[in-house]
Amino acid sequence: MCGRFTLRTPTASIANLFEDIAIPEIPANFNIAPTQKVAAVRQRTQQPSREFSWLRWGLLPAWASDIKMGSRMINARSETVQEKPAFRAAFKKRRCLILADGFYEWLATPHGKQPIYICLQDERPFCLAGLWECNSKLESKPLETCTILTTAANPLVAPIHDRMPVILRADHFDQWLDPDFKDADALQNLLQPFAAQEMATRAVSRNVNKVGYNHPDCLTPTATQGELF
DNA sequence: CCAGACGTTGTT
DNA sequence: GTCTGG
DNA sequence: CCAGACGTTGTT
DNA sequence: GTCTGG
Numbered sequence: 086m087c088g089r090f091t092l093r094t095p096t097a098s099i100a101n102l103f104e105d106i107a108i109p110e111i112p113a114n115f116n117i118a119p120t121q122k123v124a125a126v127r128q129r130t131q132q133p134s135r136e137f138s139w140l141r142w143g144l145l146p147a148w149a150s151d152i153k154m155g156s157r158m159i160n161a162r163s164e165t166v167q168e169k170p171a172f173r174a175a176f177k178k179r180r181c182l183i184l185a186d187g188f189y190e191w192l193a194t195p196h197g198k199q200p201i202y203i204c205l206q207d208e209r210p211f212c213l214a215g216l217w218e219c220n221s222k223l224e225s226k227p228l229e230t231c232t233i234l235t236t237a238a239n240p241l242v243a244p245i246h247d248r249m250p251v252i253l254r255a256d257h258f259d260q261w262l263d264p265d266f267k268d269a270d271a272l273q274n275l276l277q278p279f280a281a282q283e284m285a286t287r288a289v290s291r292n293v294n295k296v297g298y299n300h301p302d303c304l305t306p307t308a309t310q311g312e313l314f
Numbered sequence: 315c316c317a318g319a320c321g322t323t324g325t326t
Numbered sequence: 327g328t329c330t331g332g
Numbered sequence: 333c334c335a336g337a338c339g340t341t342g343t344t
Numbered sequence: 345g346t347c348t349g350g
Contacts, residue, residue, distance in 0.1 A: 089334080
């Protein structure tokens with residue numbers, strides 16, 4: 086699954102992914118958690134251009150009347166997302182990209198939970214497949230929220246966890262973002278596990294949840310990586 | 315018909 | 327909003 | 333996902 | 345143990 090991730094790449098490099106979109110300054114965050122604002126790109130219906138948005142992580146359907154519902158909707162299974170009542174409307178018309186450059190999975194060991202950081206081998210930023218919603222029933226201002234799709238773990242991640250977030254290749258951005266693209270099977274085909282040979286894992290400091298979201302020590306390698314599996 | 319759920323993960 | 331269960 | 337709380341009453 | 349908040 087994906088319950089914590091990072092976005093620490095300098096904003097100028099992130100902007101290179103989207104030449105046509107104005108990207109605001111994005112502070113490095115080494116520990117992005119549910120309910121926080123995540124950096125996203127989306128395209129609204131009947132509007133030609135894409136836009137950058139900050140979205141609250143934890144999808145709250147338009148009809149939800151309890152904000153608690155959103156904090157549990159941090160992931161959507163790609164295998165069932167098109168049918169689930171909480172996600173299917175967003176899947177049809179409100180798909181988005183969530184900017185990231187790595188994510189954490191927690192490996193249970195005899196000595197406790199060991200955070201493992203997973204990113205691309207070249208550590209470049211990438212996009213996670215997301216959905217977004219707008220809810221106006223709860224607060225005076227409309228609340229825009231999102232969720233991250235998950236899929237089966239690839240062979241690199243499988244020893245740590247059986248699920249991983251959907252990473253989209255740049256040549257799939259167009260279809261994923263287009264609210265008028267209706268081919269459900271084609272969309273489903275975008276949600277495959279990312280190539281293991283292009284990714285890397287490393288055990289990192291257990292202080293990831295103590296040192297603070299903006300602290301690079303989140304990614305300090307630990308010495309025990311070889312003993313973990 | 316109305317009432318109530320609407321989700322994922324990991325663990326047992 | 328829409329489906330399921332009673 | 334993890335960390336932290338997990339309660340009520342009366343008074344300010 | 346389980347829920348809530350971040």
